[in-house]
Amino acid sequence: MTTDRRPATSLSTTDDVSSFIARSWQRSRRAGVVPDGSNPPRLQFVEDLDLRRRLVQCASPILDRLHDDLTGMSLSVALTDEHAQVMLRRDNDPALAAKLDSVCFAPGFNYSEDVIGTNGVGTALETGMAVYVNGRQHFHEAIHDFTCAGAPIHNPILGRVEGLIDITGLAREANPLMRQLALGAARDIESALRSTGSEKQQLVLGEFLAACRRRQAAVYSLSCGVFMSNSIGSRLLDPIDEAFLREEAHALLGPSQITQLDLRLPSGGTITVKRHIIEDGVEVAGVILEVERSPRPTRTITRHRSIPALPGSTGSSPQWARCSSELVALASSEANTILRGEGGSGRLTLARGAHLYKNPQAPIIVVECDATESVEAGVSKAIESSATTIVLRDIDLLDAQQDRIVSDLVSTDQRSYPARWIVATSSTDGSRLLHSVLARNFATTLDVPALRHHPDDISAIIRMLLGQRAPHRESDIRDDALRVLRKYHWPGNVTELVDTLEFALRVKPAGAITAADLPPALSSAPRRTMTTMESTERDAIVVALRECGGNRVAAAKSLGIARSSLYRKIETFGIHV
Structure with missing residues (x-):
């Protein structure tokens, strides 16, 4: 000492x-x-x-x-x-x-x-x-x-x-x-x-290490919610693209004959993914993904479909096309459906669009299941109305007693003629409906993709929103702004995109929207939750970098901090300008 x-x-x-x-x-x-x-x-x-x-x-x-x-x-x-x-x-x-x-x-x-x-x-x-x-x-x-x-x-x-x-x-x-x-x-x-570690995790870990030894390539694995990569994989993708691959890995855990596919990344590049399912007896223990960048797609796993134009929504990506087409088919057959997805992903918009696509003259009623007033009264009123579609919003927020009462009301309505089309929305947490009696009144569950899973639709969504938010203004959005929007991970989904556009319209009262008009948070992809102080610091760095044209030396000088500190904070906050 x-x-x-x-x-x-x-x-x-x-x-x-x-x-x-x-x-x-x-x-x-x-x-x-x-x-x-x-x-x-x-x-x-x-x-x-x-x-x-x-x-x-x-x-x-x-x-x-x-x-x-x-x-x-x-x-x-x-x-x-x-x-x-x-x-x-x-x-x-x-x-x-x-x-x-x-x-x-x-x-x-x-x-x-x-x-x-x-x-x-x-x-x-x-x-x-x-x-x-x-x-x-x-x-x-x-x-x-x-x-x-x-x-x-x-x-x-x-x-x-x-x-x-x-x-x-x-x-x-x-x-x-x-x-x-x-x-x-x-x-x-x-x-x-x-x-307390999972035997499945250990089994997948063994296969992961074996795959890393077999060849010098980027290898990723997913088991019991744990996603990991080797050193090559950690350098291959930026944080947004890696988060996208993590979400796709969950989808690849399901039964399928596909062993190789191409994925379009939010950054615009394409990767070729070799898929290896690891089984523990009759159950799936996890999945191993061997990934390489591909200069051009060699194969696609999606079919081109005719995408129904649902009122109030837009998009042509395979993910959105699948969801829209399947929901229209369910509406036509009046199969009661649970729309599952993240908040702001467009579940209610899709339900309304499918209803209007099927019968634009018929009324639709939305019942908020998290309302402070009686949910039961709201459902009863909807059933007594002339609405042909009832949307039960956020049914996973109902307590056990409300769940049983609403289930009885819906079940009684479904035995009458003509029965209404009942659509419900819920979060992605499947455990919240595990013991739901109400869920038995639905024929199927349809997953609504998060916005980060179909970034190619952002341009069309933005232009639709511009027509709605600024109908009397000649507004456009530049390519540099679209690149930033496509790379962002959108935790708030389309709702956050709407807020972002309104922010940009306030910043730029006239003229085309550029990357500099977007909120600073969109140029950051932190790997952990940030504190309020860190967010403020991040925003100041992004603004300085934008004003200095990306020149880090000039940005550090304008901020009054050492270059080494700026470089460290750029890495910590995942800033890309």
């Missing part, structure tokens, strides 16, 4: 500190961390922690046991995720707990090295090693009073870092054995993760 009282910014490897700590200080400086202890650090905070994830479930009893073993000692034990976000903390000493709270080492706060500098959490995650950081070895002066030991927790199947275990005490009571305690707890959590 150094006894030098100079601030961390003035120390170097020639001082009485290890080269390991010195390298961490250098990284901290490059990240722009200021080691001023006059004020507590302003750390990033996330309120909605996912405490249901398997890491937390496996780690909680081990943290409780370690907490009990350390009774009488002034130590705190904490669990963080792989991004240095504190998830849990167990305290034995109220005085120590209060000190930790004062420096925001608490659930929801981020202790990564590039936020607060050298510390037992961020430095361990940065290096992938168990570390022991004592007192003034911390880069930021605000945490010089503490000693902490951190050990990364690895997924025993995938090998990736899942999180970290940290043990913290006051520097005056430091003990190097804290590092061994943290290492032992991390190994115990890894054993718990291994024992």
Whole structure:
């Protein structure tokens, strides 16, 4: 431990500190961390922690046991995720707990090295090693009073870092054995993760590794919701294209004779995918995908169809054509249908369009199943009306009693003549209707594609929306703006696209819409949920890059930050301008 009282910014490897700590200080400086202890650090905070994830479930009893073993000692034990976000903390000493709270080492706060500098959490995650950081070895002066030991927790199947275990005490009571305690707890959590791991995942992992050994190509796998790639695959696709492939992998888990297909990516490129289904007895354990970029499509798996022009919607992609055609056929046969999809994907628009396509003169009624007023009264009123189509919106939000009552009303109506066409919308979470009585009144389920799955339709949707939102204005949209729109992942789907267009129309009261008129968030594809502060910072960087024509040196200068900090933030926020 150094006894030098100079601030961390003035120390170097020639001082009485290890080269390991010195390298961490250098990284901290490059990240722009200021080691001023006059004020507590302003750390990033996330309120909605996912405490249901398997890491937390496996780690909680081990943290409780370690907490009990350390009774009488002034130590705190904490669990963080792989991004240095504190998830849990167990305290034995109220005085120590209060000190930790004062420096925001608490659930929801981020202790990564590039936020607060050298510390037992961020430095361990940065290096992938168990570390022991004592007192003034911390880069930021605000945490010089503490000693902490951190050990990364690895997924025993995938090998990736899942999180970290940290043990913290006051520097005056430091003990190097804290590092061994943290290492032992991390190994115990890894054993718990291994024992709860899926046999299917392990089977798919073996096939994944075998595929990686067979040939030097991009290999991806999906099993039990876990999607992973080899190093070649991680470099092949950008975040948006990879998210698209992940969603397609779910579709490829189903029964099919297809072993090879071409996929058009949101970025505009095309990939050839070889599909290998992995079975565990009679069940599907997962899928292995071997992927190569193809200069031109060699084969297509979709047939050209006549796409019905449903009022209020537009699109010619294979995904939208399939959905529209199947819904029109279901409307013609009056087969009650559940439209399942993400919020804003166009489920209600499709239901209305199919109704109007079938009988444009007949009335349609939409019943909101999440309304504060009586849903039962709304359904009864709809059934007593002359409507030939009833849409039950968000039926997965009904409680068990409402579900039974609405089911009885619909069942009684279906026994009358003529029976109405009943359409329901629900989210993609199939478990929410697992015990639904109402669901038995429907003949089939039709999946509505998310907007990111048919980006080729964005141009047509935008032009339709321009005609609706600005009918008296000569508006157009430039190719550079369309490229940005096609690359974005659209978590809010078409609803978010509408908001985006209205934003652009406000920014550009006249003239063609360009990429510079779009919200900054569209030029970012972060791999995790961003805090409000991070989103603000991301927006400022995107605006600076746009104003500087993509020149990063000029953008860093205009923002007043180091180029290295800008490059790191561009990578962290997934910015593409």
